[in-house]
Amino acid sequence: MNRIKSAFxxxxxxxxxxxxxxxxxxxxxxxxxxxxxxxxxxxxxGIPFSDPTAEGPVIQGANIRALAAGVTTDKIFDFVKEIRVxxxxxxxxxxxxxxxxxxxxERFISTCRNIGIDGLILPDLPFEEKGEFQPVCxxxxxxxxxxxxxxxxxxxxxxxxxxxxxxxxxxxxxxxGVRSEIKSDLRSIVEVVRKNxxxxxxxxxxxxxxxxxxxxxxxxxxxxxxxxxxxYLERYGKDAPSQIGKYIKSMKDAISEIK
Amino acid sequence: xxxxxxxxxxxxxxxxxETLMNAVIELEAAYEHYKNDSEFCRELNKLxxxxxxxxxxxxxxxxxxxxxxxAKIYLKREDLNHTGSHKINNVLGQALLAKKMGKTRxxxxxxxxxxxxxxxxxxxxxxxxxxxxxxxEDTVRxxxxxYRMKLLGAEVKAVESGTATLKDAVSxxxxxxxxxxxxxxxxxxxxxxxxxxxxxxxxxxxxxSKEIKSQLLEKEGRLPDAVIACVGGGSNAMGSFYNFxxxxxxxxxxCEAAGRxxxxxxxxxxxxxxxxxxxxxxxxxxCQDKYGQIAxxxxxxxxxxxxxxxxxxxxxxxxxxxxxxxxxxDEAVNAFEYLSRTEGIIPAIESAHAVAYAMKIAPTMDxxxxxxxxxxxxxxxxxxxxxxxxxxxxxx
Numbered sequence: 225m226n227r228i229k230s231a232f233x234x235x236x237x238x239x240x241x242x243x244x245x246x247x248x249x250x251x252x253x254x255x256x257x258x259x260x261x262x263x264x265x266x267x268x269x270g271i272p273f274s275d276p277t278a279e280g281p282v283i284q285g286a287n288i289r290a291l292a293a294g295v296t297t298d299k300i301f302d303f304v305k306e307i308r309v310x311x312x313x314x315x316x317x318x319x320x321x322x323x324x325x326x327x328x329x330e331r332f333i334s335t336c337r338n339i340g341i342d343g344l345i346l347p348d349l350p351f352e353e354k355g356e357f358q359p360v361c362x363x364x365x366x367x368x369x370x371x372x373x374x375x376x377x378x379x380x381x382x383x384x385x386x387x388x389x390x391x392x393x394x395x396x397x398x399x400x401g402v403r404s405e406i407k408s409d410l411r412s413i414v415e416v417v418r419k420n421x422x423x424x425x426x427x428x429x430x431x432x433x434x435x436x437x438x439x440x441x442x443x444x445x446x447x448x449x450x451x452x453x454x455x456y457l458e459r460y461g462k463d464a465p466s467q468i469g470k471y472i473k474s475m476k477d478a479i480s481e482i483k
Numbered sequence: 484x485x486x487x488x489x490x491x492x493x494x495x496x497x498x499x500x501e502t503l504m505n506a507v508i509e510l511e512a513a514y515e516h517y518k519n520d521s522e523f524c525r526e527l528n529k530l531x532x533x534x535x536x537x538x539x540x541x542x543x544x545x546x547x548x549x550x551x552x553x554a555k556i557y558l559k560r561e562d563l564n565h566t567g568s569h570k571i572n573n574v575l576g577q578a579l580l581a582k583k584m585g586k587t588r589x590x591x592x593x594x595x596x597x598x599x600x601x602x603x604x605x606x607x608x609x610x611x612x613x614x615x616x617x618x619x620e621d622t623v624r625x626x627x628x629x630y631r632m633k634l635l636g637a638e639v640k641a642v643e644s645g646t647a648t649l650k651d652a653v654s655x656x657x658x659x660x661x662x663x664x665x666x667x668x669x670x671x672x673x674x675x676x677x678x679x680x681x682x683x684x685x686x687x688x689x690x691x692s693k694e695i696k697s698q699l700l701e702k703e704g705r706l707p708d709a710v711i712a713c714v715g716g717g718s719n720a721m722g723s724f725y726n727f728x729x730x731x732x733x734x735x736x737x738c739e740a741a742g743r744x745x746x747x748x749x750x751x752x753x754x755x756x757x758x759x760x761x762x763x764x765x766x767x768x769x770c771q772d773k774y775g776q777i778a779x780x781x782x783x784x785x786x787x788x789x790x791x792x793x794x795x796x797x798x799x800x801x802x803x804x805x806x807x808x809x810x811x812x813d814e815a816v817n818a819f820e821y822l823s824r825t826e827g828i829i830p831a832i833e834s835a836h837a838v839a840y841a842m843k844i845a846p847t848m849d850x851x852x853x854x855x856x857x858x859x860x861x862x863x864x865x866x867x868x869x870x871x872x873x874x875x876x877x878x879x
Binding site for chain 1: 496500
């Protein structure tokens with residue numbers, strides 16, 4: 225049974241991104257629990273990569289801090305096993321292709337299955353290269369989450385019709401990071417998505433305020449927030465979890481007003 | 484199944500964010516169209532001849548040959564091209580292609596600054612805007628090239644993320660391209676990155692081996708026994724090898740930067756010390772740790788200081804068509820000084836890696852055998868750094 229579907233059964237979904245091991249795994253565990261308690265419907269756990277080319281400066285910083293503190297893929301697997309005892313919401317990994325490839329796709333994805341990871345997001349693995357991991361993901365029933373971007377245009381139908389879990393809609397050009405304004409025509413992207421798939425779609429990149437979240441949730445099934453959460457970790461370190469809990473509550477409350 | 488497009492054996496591919504997919508698809512379509520377009524080819528050829536100074540000379544290094552006492556040595560003089568290196572071959576091609584595609588802005592990464600200078604030059608010539616990303620560390624090592632790029636009207640962005648060297652400049656250029664695609668072409672400088680770049684750059688650089696072949700046939704009536712070139716990402720090597728790949732009797736030798744030695748952590752010898760991975764849009768060999776984290780690499784040469792290698796080189800290595808050998812900083816600096824004194828040619832410290840290997844093997848070869856070394860660039864840019872390496876307190 226895959227838990228991802230359940231994330232979209234409590235109104236519009238709030239999806240939180242947290243980099244594992246920034247500043248340490250104890251803090252990450254506290255953040256995950258705070259997020260779950262305060263209304264996060266799904267959590268993307270980032271496995272840090274030395275050279276995260278799809279990230280803006282905020283998440284790049286989290287990657288560097290986590291790696292410098294000594295986190296590894298194996299330590300993150302152990303950490304997920306631990307929190308899975310009490311954390312029931314869906315958890316997916318967000319990392320880069322080389323982290324999975326170097327660990328061995330079979331070994332990495334079978335471990336995901338065993339420890340209760342519900343999906344995998346790899347921003348440097350576009351539709352054309354899915355074959356790299358797709359067969360193994362199918363074997364272990366760990367969905368490989370697809371992304372569409374404002375530049376996808378004629379590709380949206382192809383990507384959406386093969387998508388599993390949920391579809392990640394990238395709101396803007398460029399890398400991750402807080403934006404004051406999101407200008408892309410997301411409504412028409414979602415329209416094409418809906419014609420091609422029945423799985424839920426969530427919008428990410430650039431969302432930080434409750435107002436933005438409301439706008440994005442109004443045209444989709446949920447919102448994904450990363451950099452705005454990581455900023456609390458950047459600023460408060462080990463003291464960030466309670467702040468993050470409060471922030472997530474305000475975001476989930478805002479999108480809950482939308483039917 | 485993985486994408487079969489742009490594969491060299493298992494290597495290559497298009498491991499990039501979805502945001503960039505239509506950009507590389509559009510680039511591939513444009514390239515496929517223009518590479519056979521007679522008007523495009525005529526324009527490019529005119530630029531290569533009249534502006535860049537092609538063909539570059541194939542020079543018989545008589546004194547070096549006599550001194551080493553073995554194989555006959557020829558130098559392919561890419562250092563004599565306009566802007567001082569082979570980089571201009573690819574840049575003129577890509578800039579012209581970008582212009583045909585309606586792009587008005589070029590972005591590029593640079594390590595030693597040679598590709599940045601070449602891109603800034605082409606942008607100036609074609610009236611395009613230009614932004615060059617360069618590791619902060621390299622802007623210090625190659626301060627003169629930073630000034631040259633600015634003089635040519637380019638903006639130079641010092642990259643402080645990661646190790647602040649070439650790989651970070653590539654990452655930052657990719658990030659920039661993701662945020663601004665419609666008017667911008669990413670003028671990638673080596674045979675790396677996502678398809679179609681490894682193929683486009685190789686094709687534009689293959690003029691090197693095409694010329695070597697005809698020039699040597701004219702001078703010697705035969706093919707060389709070995710072609711030697713330095714390899715960072717591997718563009719001058721790929722260009723030097725390409726037209727010889729089917730001539731199995733020609734040894735193709737790529738010289739990697741071993742830095743302080745391949746048994747140390749201060750090395751950039753990717754084929755010799757790396758393993759297969761996926762990074763910067765391609766599957767290839769990379770220096771990395773057991774969890775796939777890209778390793779910080781080191782070489783005295785900013786242009787070879789890169790943790791990966793082009794996918795076609797990875798393939799040529801696996802099928803044993805080309806050999807990849809490590810050359811240390813010390814060996815390269817010795818070769819830098821040797822070629823300067825012996826032939827009056829100051830090679831780029833990158834190219835000195837190729838000279839160093841020729842110095843090792845030439846004495847073991849017969850006098851009737853022939854080695855061609857590609858001198859990919861000139862060494863003016865390196866003089867201050869080499870002086871400092873030798874303990875002389877010179878600053879630019």
